[in-house]
Amino acid sequence: MKVLVIGSGGREHAMAWNLAQSANVETVWAAPGNGGTATEAKCKNTPASLGDPSALAVTEAGQDVLIGFVQREGIALTVVGPELPLAEGIVDRFRAEGLAIVGPGKEAARLEASKVFSKSFMRKYGVRAAGSENFTNPAEALSYAKKYFDGKQAPLVIKADGLAAGKGVVIAADLAEAESCLSSFMKDGSLGAAGSSVVLEEFLEGKEVSVLAAVSVQPGGKGVIKPFVSARDHKRRFDGGQGPNTGGMGSIAPVPDFTPIAQKDFETAILRPTLRGMEAEGMDYRGFIFFGLMVKDDRCSLLEYNVRLGDPETQAVLPLADFDFAGLCSAILDGTLAAFPLNWKPGAVCAPVAVADGYPGSYRKGDPITLNEAALAKTGARIFIAGARLDEAAAVPVLRSSGGRVLAASAWGADADQAWTKAYEALGALSFAGMAYRKDIGRE
Numbered sequence: 372m373k374v375l376v377i378g379s380g381g382r383e384h385a386m387a388w389n390l391a392q393s394a395n396v397e398t399v400w401a402a403p404g405n406g407g408t409a410t411e412a413k414c415k416n417t418p419a420s421l422g423d424p425s426a427l428a429v430t431e432a433g434q435d436v437l438i439g440f441v442q443r444e445g446i447a448l449t450v451v452g453p454e455l456p457l458a459e460g461i462v463d464r465f466r467a468e469g470l471a472i473v474g475p476g477k478e479a480a481r482l483e484a485s486k487v488f489s490k491s492f493m494r495k496y497g498v499r500a501a502g503s504e505n506f507t508n509p510a511e512a513l514s515y516a517k518k519y520f521d522g523k524q525a526p527l528v529i530k531a532d533g534l535a536a537g538k539g540v541v542i543a544a545d546l547a548e549a550e551s552c553l554s555s556f557m558k559d560g561s562l563g564a565a566g567s568s569v570v571l572e573e574f575l576e577g578k579e580v581s582v583l584a585a586v587s588v589q590p591g592g593k594g595v596i597k598p599f600v601s602a603r604d605h606k607r608r609f610d611g612g613q614g615p616n617t618g619g620m621g622s623i624a625p626v627p628d629f630t631p632i633a634q635k636d637f638e639t640a641i642l643r644p645t646l647r648g649m650e651a652e653g654m655d656y657r658g659f660i661f662f663g664l665m666v667k668d669d670r671c672s673l674l675e676y677n678v679r680l681g682d683p684e685t686q687a688v689l690p691l692a693d694f695d696f697a698g699l700c701s702a703i704l705d706g707t708l709a710a711f712p713l714n715w716k717p718g719a720v721c722a723p724v725a726v727a728d729g730y731p732g733s734y735r736k737g738d739p740i741t742l743n744e745a746a747l748a749k750t751g752a753r754i755f756i757a758g759a760r761l762d763e764a765a766a767v768p769v770l771r772s773s774g775g776r777v778l779a780a781s782a783w784g785a786d787a788d789q790a791w792t793k794a795y796e797a798l799g800a801l802s803f804a805g806m807a808y809r810k811d812i813g814r815e
């Protein structure tokens with residue numbers, strides 16, 4: 372069959388690569404894709420003639436273009452990478468045309484697209500999470516913040532309700548910071564409508580763990596959520612967790628400190644109540660979910676749901692998949708997920724991300740990426756492209772950096788240390804002007 376992956380990042384390259392491994396998959400289209408999906412075996416990017424790539428999938432007109440493309444090409448299955456098309460209802464529109472697509476519908480996508488909705492859902496169904504309250508009135512939010520800092524030394528977490536491309540969560544150390552953030556979100560409209568409501572949440576200590584999972588819940592039926600191996604993102608730009616937040620500087624899977632006791636606690640306190648809540652709300656949720664956890668002393672609290680796979684977690688998790696990803700997608704859609712054998716390879720993956728000089732501020736672009744194929748082959752690592760395009764106008768087609776996060780080197784090892792060593796050997800086999808990366812992925 373032919374499949375379509377929607378998105379243009381490293382997660383989408385990893386999904387496209389994994390889908391292409393399936394004997395049942397003949398072609399993987401990526402819309403709009405990147406330089407990685409342009410060059411991966413069996414994969415192709417949608418043609419430029421489809422129009423503005425940034426509008427595809429996220430506007431109704433763009434979704435119509437994709438629907439036409441899927442129908443013309445006879446694509447049997449579509450998988451959505453990022454949250455925005457899901458929040459903009461792409462799944463409902465594809466299904467209305469009778470097309471098979473993996474992802475939650477617009478209603479269920481509010482678990483990520485609205486923090487107010489998702490925190491209310493957690494409270495209603497007893498999902499263990501940080502204590503919080505929702506506010507639409509700036510004066511009331513400020514008076515809550517004043518009371519909070521009266522009684523506590525800990526920071527206050529301020530979350531804008533809507534999608535804000537990673538800019539919607541502020542950890543305010545004191546009242547002055549909280550006041551300026553509330554005023555910027557709620558009064559000045561710095562995030563547009565996304566910031567007009569906020570969630571104020573207690574600060575939790577611990578280590579973060581990401582659990583990605585497959586979900587198959589349909590109205591009136593009994594649902595299933597099957598978790599993947601655990602993963603960890605490393606959000607700060609510099610080693611030791613220092614510096615500004617980024618889209619993710621690298622990931623590992625599985626997480627050595629996510630113990631069997633913590634996993635059991637996650638299933639009881641978070642996964643099961645989430646599933647019960649989805650069933651009780653009558654959601655049609657056939658896709659992936661991401662549980663962002665804070666774990667301390669083997670006790671898990673939920674920080675957030677994302678209604679998709681994580682980036683860059685997917686680049687570390689999918690190379691451990693010992694199952695057919697296209698088969699998993701079909702099982703999610705046809706209600707046979709419970710019986711699907713979700714097996715994982717032994718060992719570990721480390722996937723550090725190489726970024727462009729200056730990132731996450733303004734950064735260099737357009738630099739050619741050179742690759743020592745023989746040295747890379749020795750490591751067995753796979754390069755997942757995030758922000759690079761294939762320059763076909765060059766005398767010899769070349770990948771050129773086009774984004775802040777350029778690529779991840781995803782290496783398997785018998786254990787975490789071996790994976791780490793191979794991943795960094797793989798990065799050593801690559802270069803582009805201004806290439807930078809953290810050295811402590813998996814060791815923070």
Ligand code: AMP
Nearest residue numbers: 501528540572573574575576663674675
């Ligand atoms: P979220 O989008 O809700 O996951 O928040 C983004 C990031 O902010 C998380 O990955 C955490 O690093 C941090 N964060 C969010 N909520 C909390 C909290 N209640 N306590 C501590 N850190 C948090």
Ligand code: GLY
Nearest residue numbers: 604619681682683
């Ligand atoms: N790695 C966090 C995310 O995908 O949002």
